[in-house]
Amino acid sequence: MTKKLKLEELGRIDVETFKKTAKIPLVVILDSVRSMHNVGAVFRTGDAFLIEKVVLCGITPQPPHREIHKAALGATESVDWIYEQDINLAIDNLKKENFEIIGIEQTSSSQIITNFEINSNKKYALILGNEVDGISDEALPNVDIFLEIPQLGTKHSLNVSVCGGIVIWEFAKSLGIKK
Numbered sequence: 001m002t003k004k005l006k007l008e009e010l011g012r013i014d015v016e017t018f019k020k021t022a023k024i025p026l027v028v029i030l031d032s033v034r035s036m037h038n039v040g041a042v043f044r045t046g047d048a049f050l051i052e053k054v055v056l057c058g059i060t061p062q063p064p065h066r067e068i069h070k071a072a073l074g075a076t077e078s079v080d081w082i083y084e085q086d087i088n089l090a091i092d093n094l095k096k097e098n099f100e101i102i103g104i105e106q107t108s109s110s111q112i113i114t115n116f117e118i119n120s121n122k123k124y125a126l127i128l129g130n131e132v133d134g135i136s137d138e139a140l141p142n143v144d145i146f147l148e149i150p151q152l153g154t155k156h157s158l159n160v161s162v163c164g165g166i167v168i169w170e171f172a173k174s175l176g177i178k179k
Contacts, residue, residue, distance in 0.1 A: 015074075018047070019078070021050060022050075023050045023051060023052045024049065024050050024051060024171070024172055024175040025122070025123035025124065025175055026049075026051045026052060026123070026124050026125075026171050026172070027053050027055060027094060027123075027124070027125040027126070028046060028051060028053075028055070028125070028126050028128065029054075029055040029087070029090055029091070030042060030054065030057060031057050031058060031060070031087050031127055031128065031129045031136050031139060032059045032060055032087075032129070032130045032136060033128060033129070033130060033160055034059055034061075034131060035131060035160065035161075036061050036065055036067035036068045036070075036071070037161065038159070038160040038161040039060060039061055040069065040070060040075075040076070041071045041164070041165070042054060043063075043068070043071075044071060044075045045161070045165045046075065046079045046168065047072075047078050050172075052080065053079065053080035053081055054079055054080075054081040055081070055082055055083075055084055055094075055125075056081060056082070056083045057085065057087040057090050058085065058087060058136065060083075062081075062083050063081070064076065087127075087139045088138060088142055091127075091139060091142045091143075094125045095142075097123070099123045099124060099125040100123065100124050100144050100145065101142065101143050101144045102124055102125065102127065102143070102144065102145050103129075103140070103143035103145070103146045103147070104126055104127060104128055104129070104135075104146075104147055104148070104149075104167050105127075105134050105135045105146050106134075106157075107146045110148045111146070111148070112148060112149075112150050113147045113166075113167065113170055118171055120174055120175055120176065126164075126167055126168070127139065127143065128160050128163060128167075131159075149163060
């Protein structure tokens with residue numbers, strides 16, 4: 001008979017072990033994401049899939065904060081993060097480290113994520129934009145590729161943390177997530 005596993009049966013690593021564990025070559029940039037819930041949820045997803053770090057830009061709130069912690073459940077302690085006010089400086093720094101910059105945005109040149117071939121030999125930085133305005137206009141010219149998630153219903157967008165979860169999972173599958 002199937003039973004739910006208890007927390008101690010899941011075999012999760014502690015923060016110290018997490019810090020020493022090899023990460024997938026993936027960084028998530030939050031471009032003026034205003035919701036602390038969305039910020040915390042991205043940290044939690046980043047922890048689940050062993051991403052390198054989260055880069056908080058613009059008005060994106062920073063840990064420690066009670067509202068971020070509610071969604072992150074401690075992932076702000078395990079996942080490395082930095083704050084960079086200027087999104088373009090963050091992008092430039094990642095490009096110098098040979099990251100390909102991927103904007104998750106509906107644009108005139110975006111392609112459906114399932115049609116994009118993720119190269120396991122590359123490093124990627126995913127930009128998730130503001131809940132209302134998306135990726136900032138000043139960052140658009142510095143993005144290498146735009147991807148979007150296909151949506152078939154009446155709504156034209158997904159919540160930032162939901163979008164982040166889908167996209168991070170798509171990249172994690174190709175970049176080496178193993179259990």
